[in-house]
Amino acid sequence: MSFVTVRDLFQTYGNRPIIERVNVDVAEGEFISIVGASGCGKSTFLRLLLAQERPTRGEIRIDGAEPAREPGLDRGIVFQRYSVFPHMTVRDNIVAGESFRAGWGRFFGDAAKAARDRADQTLARIGLDHVADNYPATLSGGMQQRLAIAQALAAKPRVLLLDEPFGALDPGTRLSMHDFLQDLRAETGMTVFMVTHDLEEAFKLGDRVLVFDKPRWDPHDPSRYGATITYDFDARDGGIPFQTLKENIHVPEPH
Amino acid sequence: MRLINIKPGPALALFLVLLPFAAVLVAYAVGSDIRLTANPSDKLLPAPGTVGDTMMRLLTEGDRRTGRILFWYDTWASLQRLWLGIAISASVGLVFGLLIGLFPLMRSLLAQFVAVLSMIPPLALLPILFIVFGLGELSKVVLIVVGTLPFIIRDLSQRTYEIPQELLVKAQTLGASSWVIAIRVALPQVMPRLIQAVRLSLGPAWLFLIAAEAIAADLGLGYRIFLVRRYLAMDVILTYVIWITILAFAMDWLLRWASRRFYPWAEEGL
Numbered sequence: 460m461s462f463v464t465v466r467d468l469f470q471t472y473g474n475r476p477i478i479e480r481v482n483v484d485v486a487e488g489e490f491i492s493i494v495g496a497s498g499c500g501k502s503t504f505l506r507l508l509l510a511q512e513r514p515t516r517g518e519i520r521i522d523g524a525e526p527a528r529e530p531g532l533d534r535g536i537v538f539q540r541y542s543v544f545p546h547m548t549v550r551d552n553i554v555a556g557e558s559f560r561a562g563w564g565r566f567f568g569d570a571a572k573a574a575r576d577r578a579d580q581t582l583a584r585i586g587l588d589h590v591a592d593n594y595p596a597t598l599s600g601g602m603q604q605r606l607a608i609a610q611a612l613a614a615k616p617r618v619l620l621l622d623e624p625f626g627a628l629d630p631g632t633r634l635s636m637h638d639f640l641q642d643l644r645a646e647t648g649m650t651v652f653m654v655t656h657d658l659e660e661a662f663k664l665g666d667r668v669l670v671f672d673k674p675r676w677d678p679h680d681p682s683r684y685g686a687t688i689t690y691d692f693d694a695r696d697g698g699i700p701f702q703t704l705k706e707n708i709h710v711p712e713p714h
Numbered sequence: 715m716r717l718i719n720i721k722p723g724p725a726l727a728l729f730l731v732l733l734p735f736a737a738v739l740v741a742y743a744v745g746s747d748i749r750l751t752a753n754p755s756d757k758l759l760p761a762p763g764t765v766g767d768t769m770m771r772l773l774t775e776g777d778r779r780t781g782r783i784l785f786w787y788d789t790w791a792s793l794q795r796l797w798l799g800i801a802i803s804a805s806v807g808l809v810f811g812l813l814i815g816l817f818p819l820m821r822s823l824l825a826q827f828v829a830v831l832s833m834i835p836p837l838a839l840l841p842i843l844f845i846v847f848g849l850g851e852l853s854k855v856v857l858i859v860v861g862t863l864p865f866i867i868r869d870l871s872q873r874t875y876e877i878p879q880e881l882l883v884k885a886q887t888l889g890a891s892s893w894v895i896a897i898r899v900a901l902p903q904v905m906p907r908l909i910q911a912v913r914l915s916l917g918p919a920w921l922f923l924i925a926a927e928a929i930a931a932d933l934g935l936g937y938r939i940f941l942v943r944r945y946l947a948m949d950v951i952l953t954y955v956i957w958i959t960i961l962a963f964a965m966d967w968l969l970r971w972a973s974r975r976f977y978p979w980a981e982e983g984l
């Protein structure tokens with residue numbers, strides 16, 4: 460049963476095609492890694508999934524619902540930068556995950572206290588309780604990304620989108636972030652799309668790895684054609700790359 | 715060692731800070747001395763001692779007729795006008811800055827309009843203000859508002875517009891409405907910028923205040939300066955000028971302190 464359904468998706472900026480003919484079905488709870496060359500449109504694909512922009516053609520449905528017209532509660536996002544609110548303390552950033560949907564964007568009285576307690580529990584679990592009252596700018600990159608993921612999860616989205624979330628972290632921090640993410644996923648069973656430039660990371664974390672690339676190439680005008688999904692790997696068995704090729708893929712002709 | 719790498723120690727830094735002040739004082743004292751030796755009744759550069767005496771007299775002695783110490787009444791009248799004008803500018807500027815910066819519809823509606831308005835020289839409007847609002851307090855406050863509001867709106871709308879798109883998207887994925895984004899994301903993020911904009915507006919605000927007071931008032935720092943100009947009372951003028959400078963500096967310092975105190979997350983260079 461397809462949970463996220465992408466049909467015949469095109470995105471063009473001006474007259475420059477970025478993404479063309481993307482079709483993909485994702486089951487609920489799947490972890491999708493997305494890899495591809497820089498500038499081939501991975502972030503664009505995430506923005507389309509998020510409904511931050513609308514596609515030129517085609518549509519994306521989540522759980523069969525009408526295509527979304529703007530970002531909303533059902534899809535959470537973690538960017539590489541600027542993912543947490545710099546003017547709020549670490550604790551308030553987590554509380555915001557629940558309180559922003561309220562009329563004034565904050566809780567009052569007992570509700571506020573309860574939300575603070577829940578936030579403190581979350582912070583204790585992700586190892587940020589000792590900096591609960593600090594501002595994000597005082598945190599290391601890894602801590603900020605942990606905070607960003609926890610904040611996104613506090614809103615309980617059905618689909619989590621991650622755009623190179625660990626791109627700026629050192630290898631050690633990266634590994635602990637992998638454990639962190641895998642724990643959270645085992646707990647929530649959420650559908651995840653993660654863009655990364657690290658193949659190892661893509662195969663380790665993902666159930667499937669989608670490769671974005673240009674299937675057609677005009678040597679005189681490289682920007683003439685857009686990218687699409689050229690490979691769709693099954694990456695479930697222990698994260699060892701290159702096992703089973705899924706069916707219905709567009710294998711590119713050799714150049 | 716390169717000049718850009720030479721940093722003063724604390725003692726030298728303090729000395730360098732005080733040096734220009736001392737230089738101006740000495741230059742004035744010398745100039746005044748030269749003129750007074752040539753002509754003891756010269757009024758242009760009164761001796762520092764004379765200015766000091768006048769200062770004491772102005773600050774402590776009441777008016778012969780009414781017994782009021784005019785210096786403080788002048789100060790109070792001017793500060794009221796200034797604060798009122800700045801407060802109106804800041805609050806209206808904040809609201810419109812957020813509206814224009816956050817909502818594309820508002821941007822289309824108002825951004826160009828404000829850009830054109832900000833080109834009107836406020837002092838050219840002063841006669842109109844006097845005609846429309848009379849010679850009382852209102853026209854002076856309105857002049858300050860007219861003079862500072864367009865800048866504050868433009869600055870704040872620009873700052874609001876520059877809030878990283880990621881943060882606005884993020885707030886939406888947490889279920890925030892436009893209203894919540896405005897008050898919980900945009901408003902706190904531009905508050906330090908508002909303080910900054912007010913600091914930059916204080917200079918023009920004083921200018922417009924003194925201009926308005928010089929033309930039509932019966933109390934106020936600017937009024938007094940232009941009144942005693944007729945008697946060439948340089949000692950009084952200098953006292954008032956120094957006092958205005960101190961007030962302006964104190965306000966600037968207070969605003970900077972408030973920005974650091976209430977918005978510690980905003981690293982401000984200024």
Ligand SMILES: Nc1ncnc2c1ncn2[C@@H]1O[C@H](COP(=O)(O)OP(=O)(O)OP(=O)(O)O)[C@@H](O)[C@H]1O
Nearest residue numbers: 472473477495496497498499500501502503504656
């Ligand atoms: N709003 C926009 N208007 C015009 N062109 C855009 C816009 N956003 C992205 N692009 C262009 O679309 C192309 C794809 O950008 P995108 O950010 O999706 O690439 P990416 O695969 O995420 O790259 P990277 O790995 O470097 O993050 C780039 O060439 C970029 O210049």
Ligand SMILES: [Mg+2]
Nearest residue numbers: 501502503622
């Ligand atoms: Mg990208």
